[in-house]
Amino acid sequence: MIRVENIIKTFGKQEVLKGISFLFEAGKTNLIIGKSGSGKTVLLKILIGLLHPDSGSVWYEDKNLTTSTKDELRQIRLQCGMLFQGNALFDSMTIEENIRFPMDMFSHKTAKEKLHRVNDCLERVSLAGINHKYPSEISGGMQKRVGIARAIVLNPKFLFCDEPNSGLDPKTSITIDNLISSITKENNITTIINTHDMNSVMEIGENICLLDNGHLAWKGQKEMVLSDQSEVLHDFIFASPFLQKLVESAK
């Protein structure tokens, strides 16, 4: 469980987040949605401590991230995994070395146990057998999945995904969404996903927070999306003329 309270963040004169409070629940896929440039990535980076908010606080269960020292922050981060918008796979290392890296750094397993865990994770994301390829030798969707494998290798309690399905076809997107969702359920992880993909919202939106113009414009679950009357939400969800027509005809 992660709780943010009244987060304010400005860059120069631009006020990006104007007081966001929200509760990200454990064992659920929590979604941060919003238009491009609405501050999703900034909020996610504040959640994980890569950016410092101007005011407000971030709570990991009972620990306050914003006031923690560098060493405390590292302790919290040992329980975190993150999938970056641009993957951030180490490109001079093979896939196996990438996934093994967190274990090499922090666990005292033997080489054999590590290899076993790497293969488990690769299997979990349906990529068994690509151990010795380099990130540049696999497709974008595969890179995303390797990113997920690396994020879950140490069994994190908190998983952050920045646009896990940007630039992917709808089918692969759904595979990745389902993958993240089932990993969340299996290990009771607090998963936070940034997305502007409508399919994801309707598929795995168990706890949604809509950002608009720096404010928290709407919160709820996927079941409430269609029935809710919020104008901002409708603007965002039914932005495409095709969907608008579909809704019209359904009515």
Next chain:
Amino acid sequence: MNLQIFTHFGKFILWQKQIFKRPENWSMYYKETLRQMYDIGIGSFPIVFLISIFIGAVTAVQFAYQMAGTLIPRYYIGYIVRDMTIIELAPTITCLVLAGKVGSNMAAELGGMRQKEHIDAMEIMGVNTSTYLILPKLIGSLVMIPVLVCAAAIIGIAGAYLASVPTGFFMDDEFITGLRSFFVPYNVVMMFVKAFVFAYILTSVASYQGYFVRGGSIELGAASTRAVVYSNILILLADYVIALLLTV
């Protein structure tokens, strides 16, 4: 702009504290340190060899030219070449060249990692990136650069010998006598002090430039250039200060 120099200087000094933290995992640091030592030591040896052999040779030839028609004893050639190489040429020229080779490489490597979010990714795993990425480089430099400087001094003297004896500028025993005259072991200490200080300067300045890079490929290029320029300036400055402190 002018004030920014002070901001960077302060940030640089404060950052040094972050580098010397307890490693998360000794074996990873050990592996990375060995890699750096290999890259810095073996990787730079050819260029150091080439430069020092020529510098030794040129020193000998030009000294012969300056000595012609003076009353300076001819065996002074060995003495002058030896001390000049040990005290000044080997540490300073080697480190200036290494700032270009090793320093720009470090800045580009770290800057690339910063821009591709690799550093952020490691931070989120809980890695202390200032330590993990810089400390092995620093240790690698502090071990290998003095070795390279020492090699440069020997090779420089050999270069001087090759340029002066087989070519007939000097006799073999003149050169050797000079080489063995007035030897002050303290000069070798001075050489190592310089080598350590310069190694620290070039590694930390280059790492700082790379680690905190912002923006895109143009900024990365600029950071790599700054790494070389600033470490060169600081090395020359330190050279002067060390000379004052250790000789006067």
